[in-house]
Amino acid sequence: MNTYHVIGLMSGTSLDGVDLAYCIFTKKNQNWIYKIYYTTTLPYTFFWKQRLNTLMDVSAEKFILADHQYGTYLGEAVREFVSKNGISPDFIASHGHTIFHQPSQHISYQLGHGAYLAAAAGLPVVCDFRTLDIALGGQGAPLVPIGDRLLFNQYDCCLNLGGIANISVASPNGRIAFDTGACNILLNTLVSEVDLSYDEDGRLARQGQVQTDLLEQLNQADYFSAPPPKSLGKEWIDAHTLHLLLAANCSLADKLQTACHHIAYHIARSIKEVLTNTKPYQVLATGGGAFNTYLVELIQRALGNQFAVIVPEPELVSFKEALVFAFLGVLRWQQQPNCLSSVTGASHDNVGGAIYWGKK
Ligand SMILES: Nc1ncnc2c1ncn2[C@@H]1O[C@H](COP(=O)(O)OP(=O)(O)OP(=O)(O)O)[C@@H](O)[C@H]1O
Ligand SMILES: CC(=O)N[C@H]1[C@@H]2OC[C@@H](O2)[C@@H](O)[C@@H]1O[C@H](C)C(=O)O
Incomplete structure (x- = not known):
């Protein structure tokens, strides 16, 4: 089969909703061509946002139940999307929602059980993309x-400005990619104090002043100077970055401005560490943070x-991750590698993802 019709599902660390x-x-002449046909983001209800944000502290029974119920929730969302758009996908490729990510402890868990998703959607599901690599x-x-x-x-570099920021660059030794630090998780949590879900276009951040002591503290963590492979979980961000910002004694605008400088500094430093020639480079910026004009200005500067x-275009900014997870599903379907060991440090490239057959 050379053509695949796939629904990609992504719930990122910003906790804004499901894409x-x-x-x-x-596939034509060994090259893959993609086209995005229909997209939507289902913003989380207060119930799901709270639940996803607090699941790291619940009992095993409650966790398992949430895993199944969230799988059903995703499956119902797909069923509605399919019927509204009159489409017949071959399968769903679902990232799920990361609750834990501590690769050094061999832990990374994406909520949204594939069996429940498949049962509710009535379609095959590819999911659990990360466990084999770990x-x-x-x-x-x-x-x-x-x-x-x-x-x-x-593009010379793909930059994702999601809840966490990461970069991805082709190098002579294979692709290098890693998380550069927290991104929207910081900004969204700060503005939640004033009942906003995000700082639109970075307007509040733009009004603040950089707090140099705070910036230095934020930049201190060993993670930033560690070589790749490396990746971050929300747990690390809560413990190493967010608590410093929340405890700082300055205005919300100052905290936001300082956080934006922290984010931009580590992104730029990381990109310059891997792209070292003197030629001009093109950096594709996607993820919701690419709509934050102030943050993008700081990164460019x-x-x-x-x-x-x-x-x-806005569709690619918002849906690149859902698109690529759909594509990881295609590679899994074909039994082609979809996890790069040059990026993750696994013993070899691997074909990640479990398949649940939800069709009659
Ligand atoms: N106009 C805007 N101005 C500022 N920030 C914005 C704007 N639009 C979206 N955002 C930010 O983008 C976030 C959503 O981004 P995105 O969907 O890429 O995150 P994510 O899927 O959680 O990412 P990841 O999985 O990479 O962590 C919002 O929560 C908000 O912080
Ligand atoms: C464990 C996990 O969910 N990590 C996410 C998160 O969000 C951004 C960054 O941290 C990235 O490492 C990853 O997501 C993207 C989709 C990835 O795996 O490429």
């Missing part, structure tokens, strides 16, 4: 880089003129 993207992938000694993240290689190779930060 659904119906995509068609065709079992093979890898970070289990980031996984989007294989999509960057096969679908977005025209920190990178300098040699780098052009390109923000593509």
Whole structure:
């Protein structure tokens, strides 16, 4: 089979909602061509946002129940999306929602059980993309880089400005990609104090002043100077970054401005560490943070003129991860590697993902 009709499902660490993207992938002359047909984001209700945010502290029984119920919730969302758009996907590829990510402890768990999702949607499901890579000694993240290689190779660097930021770059030793630090998780948590879900276009951040002591404290963690492979979980961000920002004695605007400088500094430093020639470079910026014009300005300023930060059309900004997870599903279906060991540090490239057959 050379053409696949797939729904990609992604729930990212910003906790804004579930992204659904119906995509068609065709392989022509060894190259993959993608097209995104229908997309939607289902914003989380207060119930699911609270539940997803507190699941790390509940009993095993409650956790398992939430895993099944969230799988059903995703499956029902797919069923509605399918009927509204009159489409017939071959399968669903679901990332789920990361609750724990501590690869050094061999832990990474994405909520949204594939069996319940498949049962509710009535379609086959590919899910659990990270566990095999972790079992093979890898970070289990980031996984989007294989999509960057096969679908977005025209860019020198792909920058994801999600709840966590990461970069992905082709190098002579294979693709290098890693999380550079927290991103929207910080900004969203700070503005939740004033009942906002995010700082639109970075307007509040723009009004603040950088707090240099706070910035230095934020930049101190060993993670930033550690070599890849490396990846972050929300647990680490809560313990190493967020608590410093929350406890700081300055205005909300100052905290936001300082956080934006912290984010931009580590992104620019990381990109410059891997792209070291003197030629001009193109950086594709996606993830909701690419709508934060203030943050993008800071990143461009920190990178300098040699780098052009390109923000593509809004659909790609918002749905690139859902698109690429749909593509990881295609590779899994074909039994082709979808996790790159040059990125994750696993013992070898691997074919990640479990399949549940929800069709009659
Ligand atoms: N206009 C805007 N101005 C500022 N920030 C924005 C804007 N639009 C979206 N965002 C930010 O983008 C976030 C959503 O981004 P995205 O969906 O890429 O996150 P995610 O899926 O959780 O990412 P990841 O999985 O990579 O952690 C919002 O929560 C908000 O912080
Ligand atoms: C464990 C986990 O869910 N990690 C996410 C998270 O969100 C951004 C960053 O941290 C990245 O490493 C990863 O997601 C993307 C989709 C990835 O695996 O490429």
